[in-house]
Amino acid sequence: MIQRAGTLEYDYLFLIDSDLILHPDTLKHLISTDKDIISEVFWTQWQPGTLHQPQVWMHDEYNQWELLPGEQLKPEEINRRFHEFLAKLKEPGIYEVGGLGACTLISRKAILTGASYHQVKNISYWGEDRHFCIRAAALGIPLFVDTHYPALHLYRDSDLGKVADFIKQNGGGQHASGLSEPLPQLNAAALESEQPQLASESVAATDSAQPELSLEAVTDTDAAPSALTPDAAAATDSAQPEHEAVADTTPAQPSPVPDTANEITAGTASALTRPKLTLTMVVKKEGGRFLRQVLEEHRKYIDAAVIVDDSSTDDTAAICLEVLEGIPVQLVRNTRSKFSNEIELRKQQWEAVIATEPEWILNLDSDELFEASFATEIDDLLRDPQVDLFCFRLYDFWNDSHYREDAYWRSHLSYRPFLLRYRGDFDYVWYELPQHCGRLPENIFELPHQLSNLRLKHLGWSKPEYRLEKYLRYMQLDPDGQYGWKEQYDSILDEFPRLVAWVE
The missing domain is CATH 3.90.550.10 (Spore Coat Polysaccharide Biosynthesis Protein SpsA; Chain A)
Structure with missing residues (x-):
C-alpha cells in the first residue's frame, strides 16, 4: 500500500483497522495537524474489568510510561508514570509517542523518506506496526497521537451496543471546541472529486497496532x-x-554431574x-x-x-x-x-x-x-x-x-x-x-x-x-x-x- 501511494503520488495514506468507528471530522483534523505520521487515539479494555488503554505506547513493545536511556525504575515509579501517561492522553491534544497504529495518517514526505511496514530483520518484536514505528524513528520521523476525536474500538461483540450512542454523540461533526477544520489545499490531482487524494485502506483487525491481550469469553475455551x-x-x-x-x-x-562439557544439557x-x-x-x-x-x-x-x-x-x-x-x-x-x-x-x-x-x-x-x-x-x-x-x-x-x-x-x-x-x-x-x-x-x-x-x-x-x-x-x-x-x-x-x- 505504501509503495502504491508513493508511485501514484498520493498526498496521504490513511490506514484504519476494520473494527474502528471514527468521528466524522477525524480525517480532516489529522490532515490539518501537518504531522508526517499521526494516529487518532482509541481506548480498549484488553481484558474484562481492567483499565482502558490507548493503542499507542512510549517504548519497546507496549510500555506506556516515560523512560530515559539507562533509567532503572522501581515498580511504584513505573505505576505512577503509567497512570500519568493515561491521564495525559485523556486530555485533548497532540502528543509525541514511541509507537502507534491502527488509525494512522502517513504523509507523502514520510513515504518518500522510507516509511515502511516491512520487517526489520534484527528486531524480534511481533506485529508490523512495531517495525513501522522503529523504522520511522530510525529515519528521524517523529510519531504523534491526536486525542481530540477518540475512535470507538469494537473489540468484542458486546461493543456493538456502543455504536448508536457514539454516532449520536458525534454526529454533528464538531470538534470539542466548536471548530470544524477545512481540508488543506492539495495538488490538482487530489481535487478531482472535491476530496484529498487519500489511499484509505481497511486493515484487518488482527494487524492492529495493539497486540490482542484479551481474555475473551467466546474464545477462552471453557x-x-x-x-x-x-x-x-x-x-x-x-x-x-x-x-x-x-x-x-x-x-x-540433583542432576548428575556430566563427564564432559558436551554432555551438559540445556536444562x-x-x-x-x-x-x-x-x-x-x-x-x-x-x-x-x-x-x-x-x-x-x-x-x-x-x-x-x-x-x-x-x-x-x-x-x-x-x-x-x-x-x-x-x-x-x-x-x-x-x-x-x-x-x-x-x-x-x-x-x-x-x-x-x-x-x-x-x-x-x-x-x-x-x-x-x-x-x-x-x-x-x-x-x-x-x-x-x-x-x-x-x-x-x-x-x-x-x-x-x-x-x-x-x-x-x-x-x-x-x-x-x-x-x-x-x-x-x-x-x-x-x-x-x-x-x-x-x-x-x-x-x-x-x-x-x-x-x-x-x-x-x-x-x-x-x-x-x-x-x-x-x-x-x-x-x-x-x-x-x-x-x-x-x-x-x-x-x-x-x-x-x-x-x-x-x-x-
Whole structure:
C-alpha cells in the first residue's frame, strides 16, 4: 500500500483497522495537524474489568510510561508514570509517542523518506506496526497521537451496543471546541472529486497496532460455559474442612554431574543460573484426560508446583504426585468445590502460590501445554530483568495435529498472560466477580510486560467425545447464549470445520 501511494503520488495514506468507528471530522483534523505520521487515539479494555488503554505506547513493545536511556525504575515509579501517561492522553491534544497504529495518517514526505511496514530483520518484536514505528524513528520521523476525536474500538461483540450512542454523540461533526477544520489545499490531482487524494485502506483487525491481550469469553475455551457448571460437590458435609493441604516434600534430585562439557544439557546448565519457576494449576477430575501428558512436559522445566484439586473424585491428585515425583509439590485438596465461585477459587490458588515465595509463576490449565521449543527457550524469558509478565497465544486443537481457525475460533489471535514474575512490593488487585475474574490479578498489565512468540496448545477440544460433552452442557446451561456466544456453541459440532496443520 505504501509503495502504491508513493508511485501514484498520493498526498496521504490513511490506514484504519476494520473494527474502528471514527468521528466524522477525524480525517480532516489529522490532515490539518501537518504531522508526517499521526494516529487518532482509541481506548480498549484488553481484558474484562481492567483499565482502558490507548493503542499507542512510549517504548519497546507496549510500555506506556516515560523512560530515559539507562533509567532503572522501581515498580511504584513505573505505576505512577503509567497512570500519568493515561491521564495525559485523556486530555485533548497532540502528543509525541514511541509507537502507534491502527488509525494512522502517513504523509507523502514520510513515504518518500522510507516509511515502511516491512520487517526489520534484527528486531524480534511481533506485529508490523512495531517495525513501522522503529523504522520511522530510525529515519528521524517523529510519531504523534491526536486525542481530540477518540475512535470507538469494537473489540468484542458486546461493543456493538456502543455504536448508536457514539454516532449520536458525534454526529454533528464538531470538534470539542466548536471548530470544524477545512481540508488543506492539495495538488490538482487530489481535487478531482472535491476530496484529498487519500489511499484509505481497511486493515484487518488482527494487524492492529495493539497486540490482542484479551481474555475473551467466546474464545477462552471453557471459561464462559464452564462458569455455569453447578457445584457438583455442594452436598459435602459442611462440618468437614473445606480444604486440606497435602505437600509432597520430596526434594528435587540433583542432576548428575556430566563427564564432559558436551554432555551438559540445556536444562542442566540453565538450572544453575536461572530464577525459579513455579507451575500452578486448578484441577478437577482430570485423571482420564490430558493431565498426565501435560505434566510430563511441564516437569522438564519447572522447579516446583502448587496445585489446587477442587474436589476431584478420581485419581487426579495421585497422578499429580506421581508424575511430578522428585519436584516439590504443594497440593491443596478442596473437600467442597469452589468452581461455581471462580474468584474464591482463584484467590485460594494465588495465596497458596505466593506462600511458597515464588520467583516466576506459570499459571496453566490441565489441558494446556507449550510447543516443544518452550523447554529450551523458557530460561531466556525468566532471566530477562526488564520484563515481569509474558503473554502467549493459545491454539484450540481439534485433533492431534490440527487447530481450528474460523470466525468462531480465533483464540490464537489474542495474547494472554500466563507467566508472571512475583513481586512482593506490588499491590495486586483482583477483578471481584464470581465468574470471569481471570487466572491472575487484573492489574498485572501495569507491570512491564511483553509478548512471546512461543505458542500454547489447548487440547480440551481435540477429541469428538469432549466436544459433544461440552456442547450438551452448554445447551443445558446456556441454550440462548446469554453468557457465551450462541453461534460458537452451534459451531462446536460442525462436520467440516476449517482446520490448520500445526507445525512445530
